[in-house]
Amino acid sequence: MKQVILAAHFPGVNNHTVWSDPASGSQIDFASFVHLARTAERGRFDFFFLADGQRLREQRGRIHDLDVVGRPDSLTVLSGLAAVTDHLGLAGTVNATFNEPYELARRLATLDHLSGGRAGWNVVTSSDAFTGENFRRGGFLEHSQRYERAEEFVRTVRELWDSWATGDLVADPATATFARREAGKFAHRGTHFDIGGHFTVPRSPQGRPLTIQAGDSEGGRAFAAATADAVFSRHSRLEEGKVFYRDVKSRLAAHGRSPDSLKILPGVTFALGDTDAEAQENADHIRRQQVSPQTAILLLEQLWNRDLSAYDPEGPLPEIDPDVSEDSIIKGRTRMSRDPLETAAEWRALAESKRLGIRDLIIEVTGRQSFIGSPSRVAEEINEFVQGDAADGFILVPHLTPGGLDDFVDRVVPLLQERGVLRAEYETTTLRGHLGLEEHR
Amino acid sequence: MSAVPLHLAVALDGAGWHPAAWRDPAASPKALFTAAYWAQLVAEAEHGLLDFVTIEDSLALQTTLLDGHDGRADQVRGRLDAVLVASTIAPLTSRIGLVPTATTTHTEPFHVASSIATLDYVSTGRAGWRAQISGRRTEAAHFGRREVPELRPENLGDLDKAGVVRELFADAADAVEVVRRLWDSWEDDAVIRDVATGRFVDRDRLHYVDFEGTSFTVKGPSIVPRPPQGQPLVTALAHSRLPYEFAARGADVVYITPHDSEQARAIVREVREISGQVRDPAAEELRIFADLVVLLDDDAKGARERRARLDEIDGATYTSDAAIFTGTPGELADLLLEWRAAGLQGFRLRPAVLPTDLTAITRGLVPELRGRGAFRRAYQAGTLRGHLHLPRPASRYAGSRR
Numbered sequence: 001m002k003q004v005i006l007a008a009h010f011p012g013v014n015n016h017t018v019w020s021d022p023a024s025g026s027q028i029d030f031a032s033f034v035h036l037a038r039t040a041e042r043g044r045f046d047f048f049f050l051a052d053g054q055r056l057r058e059q060r061g062r063i064h065d066l067d068v069v070g071r072p073d074s075l076t077v078l079s080g081l082a083a084v085t086d087h088l089g090l091a092g093t094v095n096a097t098f099n100e101p102y103e104l105a106r107r108l109a110t111l112d113h114l115s116g117g118r119a120g121w122n123v124v125t126s127s128d129a130f131t132g133e134n135f136r137r138g139g140f141l142e143h144s145q146r147y148e149r150a151e152e153f154v155r156t157v158r159e160l161w162d163s164w165a166t167g168d169l170v171a172d173p174a175t176a177t178f179a180r181r182e183a184g185k186f187a188h189r190g191t192h193f194d195i196g197g198h199f200t201v202p203r204s205p206q207g208r209p210l211t212i213q214a215g216d217s218e219g220g221r222a223f224a225a226a227t228a229d230a231v232f233s234r235h236s237r238l239e240e241g242k243v244f245y246r247d248v249k250s251r252l253a254a255h256g257r258s259p260d261s262l263k264i265l266p267g268v269t270f271a272l273g274d275t276d277a278e279a280q281e282n283a284d285h286i287r288r289q290q291v292s293p294q295t296a297i298l299l300l301e302q303l304w305n306r307d308l309s310a311y312d313p314e315g316p317l318p319e320i321d322p323d324v325s326e327d328s329i330i331k332g333r334t335r336m337s338r339d340p341l342e343t344a345a346e347w348r349a350l351a352e353s354k355r356l357g358i359r360d361l362i363i364e365v366t367g368r369q370s371f372i373g374s375p376s377r378v379a380e381e382i383n384e385f386v387q388g389d390a391a392d393g394f395i396l397v398p399h400l401t402p403g404g405l406d407d408f409v410d411r412v413v414p415l416l417q418e419r420g421v422l423r424a425e426y427e428t429t430t431l432r433g434h435l436g437l438e439e440h441r
Numbered sequence: 442m443s444a445v446p447l448h449l450a451v452a453l454d455g456a457g458w459h460p461a462a463w464r465d466p467a468a469s470p471k472a473l474f475t476a477a478y479w480a481q482l483v484a485e486a487e488h489g490l491l492d493f494v495t496i497e498d499s500l501a502l503q504t505t506l507l508d509g510h511d512g513r514a515d516q517v518r519g520r521l522d523a524v525l526v527a528s529t530i531a532p533l534t535s536r537i538g539l540v541p542t543a544t545t546t547h548t549e550p551f552h553v554a555s556s557i558a559t560l561d562y563v564s565t566g567r568a569g570w571r572a573q574i575s576g577r578r579t580e581a582a583h584f585g586r587r588e589v590p591e592l593r594p595e596n597l598g599d600l601d602k603a604g605v606v607r608e609l610f611a612d613a614a615d616a617v618e619v620v621r622r623l624w625d626s627w628e629d630d631a632v633i634r635d636v637a638t639g640r641f642v643d644r645d646r647l648h649y650v651d652f653e654g655t656s657f658t659v660k661g662p663s664i665v666p667r668p669p670q671g672q673p674l675v676t677a678l679a680h681s682r683l684p685y686e687f688a689a690r691g692a693d694v695v696y697i698t699p700h701d702s703e704q705a706r707a708i709v710r711e712v713r714e715i716s717g718q719v720r721d722p723a724a725e726e727l728r729i730f731a732d733l734v735v736l737l738d739d740d741a742k743g744a745r746e747r748r749a750r751l752d753e754i755d756g757a758t759y760t761s762d763a764a765i766f767t768g769t770p771g772e773l774a775d776l777l778l779e780w781r782a783a784g785l786q787g788f789r790l791r792p793a794v795l796p797t798d799l800t801a802i803t804r805g806l807v808p809e810l811r812g813r814g815a816f817r818r819a820y821q822a823g824t825l826r827g828h829l830h831l832p833r834p835a836s837r838y839a840g841s842r843r
C-alpha cells in the first residue's frame with residue numbers, strides 16, 4: 001500500500017481563510033506558525049508549507065481589503081520553526097523571478113543546515129511587472145521566458161549546492177585543514193545567469209533540498225517532470241486528479257526518472273463533523289463565512305472583469321455580460337482561466353434553476369471543500385485517492401489560523417495510522433527521507 | 442559609581458575573530474554550521490544580559506585579500522545566511538537582540554525589509570540589521586549583474602576619485618531609506634477585521650512607499666505588517682567620513698574602530714558633527730559603539746601568551762581594523778570606562794576565540810562592570826530598541842490618508 005504524504009499549508013491570503021470567526025488568530029504572530037507546525041508534527045505530517053506573494057493584491061487599482069492581508073518572509077519564518085520542531089519538513093515558496101540563484105541557494109542550504117535536513121523549496125515563476133515594481137530589477141521577464149529562467153535557475157542552484165562535495169568541510173586542526181582548497185568553486189555560463197566564484201555554504205544534510213513545483217501549464221508540467229521532487233497541484237477532484245497524475249508521471253521516463261521520484265500533491269480543503277450530516281452543515285457554515293456579501297461581489301467581478309459594486313449581493317446576477325478584453329482588473333494573482341462568457345452562461349442557468357442570489361450562487365460555484373464527512377469517511381476518501389493514483393498525498397489547507405488542523409490531527413490522523421498508510425512515529429530525519437526520495441548526500 | 446550603564450554587544454563570527462580560533466582546543470569547528478552551535482553562543486550572551494549579538498556575513502568566502510579568493514585551506518571558510526541563523530536562535534532566547542548582517546548592494550531592499558521584519562516577529566521585537574556594503578568584485582561575480590572593478594590596495598585611491606565608493610554608499614543610503622519606509626508602510630492599526638463591512642484591513646492605512654532613487658524604484662507597501670518594534674534597529678560599521686555620513690543618515694547605532702581613547706574622542710566629535718549636518722533633527726540620537734577584538738584571561742600574562750600561541754598557529758601576527766585588547770576582564774572594564782568618557786554609548790566586542798572569550802565577557806567582564814556600577818543587573822526592556830532606550834516610533838505615514 002502506498003503511504004499517504006501529508007503537508008500542512010499555513011492559511012493563505014485569500015477568501016478561503018476565514019478571519020471573521022472568533023477562533024481566528026493572527027496571520028503574522030510567530031505563535032500562529034508554531035501552533036500549526038507543532039500540530040502537523042504531532043500528526044506526523046511530512047512537511048509544513050508556506051505560500052508566497054511579493055506584492056499585496058489589488059482589484060480595480062486598490063489594495064484588496066476583504067481577505068487576510070500580510071505574511072512573513074517564508075524562509076525566515078521557517079528557520080524560526082526549525083528551532084521548535086524536530087522532524088517536520090519545512091517548505092517555503094520562493095519566486096525564481098525576483099531572486100538570484102547565489103543568494104537563494106545560500107538561504108535554502110542554510111535552512112537545510114539549521115533544520116538538520118528538512119528544507120523544501122516551492123519554485124514559482126510569476127513574472128508580472130506589477131510585482132516587479134517592488135524590486136530594483138523591475139518586471140523584466142517575458143511571460144514566455146518564465147520557465148526557461150526557472151529551469152536554469154534551479155539548475156544553477158543545484159550546481160551551487162554541489163559545489164561543496166561531501167568531505168570538503170574537514171575542520172581538522174591536526175592537519176590544519178578547515179576546508180578543502182577547491183570547496184565551493186563554481187562557474188555557470190548560461191543565458192540567464194553568467195556567474196562564477198565560490199559558494200559559502202558547505203554541503204547541507206540533504207545535499208539537495210526538496211524542490212516542489214506549482215504551475216499547471218504545459219510549460220509547468222514539463223518543468224516538473226524534468227526537475228521537481230513534488231508537484232503542488234490544483235487537481236483535487238478524483239477523476240481530474242487521476243488524469244493529471246497520469247499525465248505528469250508519464251513524462252518522467254523521458255528524463256530517465258522513475259514514477260516514484262516525483263510526488264503529486266493536490267492542495268485540498270476539508271470539513272469534519274461527528275456524522276456526515278453534521279460535517280455537511282459545518283461545510284456550509286464555513287462556506288458562508290468564506291463568502292461574505294462583499295466577497296461575493298468581488299469574486300463575481302473577477303469573472304465579469306467589471307466594477308459590480310452597485311449590485312446587491314442577495315440580488316440576481318448582472319444582465320450585462322463579462323468584459324472579455326485583455327486588461328484584467330485583478331493584480332497580483334492569476335485570473336480565472338475559464339472562458340468568461342461560457343461560465344457566465346452556466347452560472348446564470350444555475351442561479352435561475354436553483355433560484356440563487358449572487359452570494360448563494362458564488363458559495364455554490366466556488367471553492368467547495370474537497371473532503372466533507374465524518375473522520376472515518378474523510379480518512380477513507382483520502383486513502384482511496386492515494387491508492388487509486390489520483391495523488392501521492394495532499395497539501396491540506398485549513399480555513400482557520402492557527403487551529404484549523406487540530407481536529408484533523410486529533411480525529412483523522414489516527415484512522416490513517418490504523419490503516420497503516422501514515423507513520424505512527426517518524427522513522428526518517430530528512431524531508432527527502434520522509435517522502436522516500438533518493439538522498440543526495 | 443557611573444551613572445549611565447554602558448551598552449554591550451558581541452560580534453559573532455565563525456569560531457571567533459582570530460584566524461586560528463578554530464584550532465583552539467576549546468573550539469568546535471565541526472559544529473560551525475549547526476543551529477546548536479549558534480544557539481549555545483547566543484544563550485551565553487543572553488546569560489550575560491548583553492544588549493545584542495551581531496552575526497557577520499558576506500556574499501563571498503572569507504579571504505585575507507582585499508578582494509578575490511585566497512585559496513587558503515587553513516582558516517575558516519564558509520558561512521550560513523546570518524538572517525536565518527538569527528531567526529533560528531530567536532525562539533530559543535527571550536531578551537537579547539539579534540542583529541544579522543545583510544548587504545545593501547546585492548540583496549533586494551524589498552527582501553531585506555521583509556526578512557528583518559519577519560525576524561522581528563519571530564523574536565517578538567528583538568530584531569536589528571547590520572547594513573553592509575559589498576564593493577568587492579568577487580561578490581559581484583556571484584550575481585553577474587554589475588561590472589565592478591577589482592579592489593586592490595593600489596587602486597583604492599583611483600576608485601575613490603572615480604566616485605565608485607561614493608556611489609556604493611549613495612546606493613546603500615537608498616536601500617536603507619526603502620527598508621525603513623517599507624517598515625512604516627503598514628500603520629499599526631491597519632488590520633481592522635470589520636465584519637460589518639467585510640474588511641480585514643483598512644487600506645487607507647496601507648501606504649505605497651513610492652521610492653524613486655537614482656538607480657532604482659520601489660513601490661510597496663510591504664508584504665509584512667508593521668514589525669513589533671515599528672522600526673527594527675539599523676546598525677552599520679564605519680571607518681571613515683563616507684560611512685560616517687551613511688550611518689548618521691540612516692542608522693540607529695554606528696560601530697567605530699578607534700585604537701585609543703584620543704582617537705575615540707576625535708571620531709565621536711566627527712560623527713556628531715556630521716550628524717548635525719545630515720541627520721534628521723527629529724531622529725533619536727545616533728548611538729556610537731566602539732568595536733574591540735578581545736582576548737581575555739585571568740592574568741594579563743596568560744592572555745598575552747594565548748595571543749602569541751594563536752599567532753604562532755596561524756603563522757602571522759593577527760591585525761584588525763579594530764583595536765585588539767589583550768588582558769584581564771578587570772583591565773578591560775577599566776579601559777571601556779576610560780574610552781566611554783570620549784562620548785561612547787557602548788561597545789561591540791569581537792571575541793577572538795569562541796566560546797572562550799565570550800564566556801570571559803559574560804562571566805568576567807560583566808561582573809567587573811557591574812562592580813563599577815556600569816552594567817545592568819537585569820534586563821529592563823523586552824525589545825532591542827528598549828534595551829537602547831529608543832522609543833517605538835510612530836509610522837511616518839500615520840494619519841496621512843491617501
Ligand SMILES: Cc1cc2nc3c(=O)[nH]c(=O)nc-3n(C[C@H](O)[C@H](O)[C@H](O)COP(=O)(O)O)c2cc1C
Nearest residue numbers: 051052093124125126214215216217220232233234
Ligand atoms: C496549487 C498552486 C499554488 C501556487 N502557489 C503560489 C504561491 O504561493 N505564490 C506564487 O507566487 N505563485 C503560486 N502559484 C503560481 C505558479 O507557481 C505559477 O507561477 C503560475 O501557476 C503560472 O504558471 P503556469 O502558467 O505554469 O500555471 C501556485 C500555483 C498552483 C497551481
